[in-house]
Ligand SMILES: Nc1ncnc2c1ncn2[C@@H]1O[C@H](COP(=O)(O)OP(=O)(O)O)[C@@H](O)[C@H]1O
């Protein structure tokens with residue numbers, strides 16, 4: 001079953017300055033993409049190609065100039081109150097910049113509980129229990145609950161943001177460069193965690209990244225974007241099949257692996 005679908009969406013940004021309207025910049029030009037329940041879709045493309053714009057349209061944070069976004073078959077603009085409420089609860093987003101995505105004065109418990117207050121009818125006690133459960137789900141110590149964002153590490157704070165996204169039991173989580181700021185070890189650990197969470201709950205992911213290596217690790221249907229359009233798709237995430245020049249560019253951007261061993265020093269005469 002299709003959860004979310006964009007049909008021919010376009011989005012143009014206009015810049016304004018003291019001397020009047022500047023050039024219009026087309027971020028998306030007729031993009032279509034869908035994510036089915038339980039599916040993982042990777043959205044890959046170089047920086048500035050329109051990935052985040054598409055992600056924001058899919059989450060209803062912005063409206064397309066043309067085309068439609070539909071949730072469970074209904075265009076967002078035609079969802080009734082109950083439908084809109086369900087959409088807001090079931091589609092959650094995790095961003096790249098975890099420190100910028102949380103209120104620095106809230107403790108971790110309040111940060112994770114925030115969507116529960118807005119999107120569910122749980123009372124304070126049930127919310128507290130749910131936060132404990134969520135911390136355990138993302139494999140963070142319970143003692144973190146009373147800490148401030150400045151008191152936890154970057155990797156931990158990104159897990160807090162994942163816990164917050166999972167709080168209202170979403171059907172889809174849009175991860176926009178969500179692990180791109182983490183070091184390699186934490187990236188691998190976070191991807192493995194996301195996989196385990198998906199196996200346990202059957203949620204769908206839209207995994208947005210400019211980093212082909214992350215897509216390789218996540219192994220999912222891959223959609224490649226370039227300059228505001230979809231240029232290529234692979235059904236299985238077999239990245240060897242990618243042929244489009246924009247895809248090849250992403251491949252060649254990956255640094256070759258370090259040599260296993262330094263060459264032996266020349267013998268001293
Ligand atoms: N709010 C905005 N105002 C003006 N231009 C924007 C805005 N958001 C994105 N853009 C422009 O749209 C294009 C696509 O940006 P974005 O969707 O962020 O790409 P990506 O996430 O792939 O790096 C870029 O040229 C960017 O400068």
Ligand SMILES: [Mg+2]
Pocket residue numbers: 051052053176177
């Ligand atoms: Mg982006």
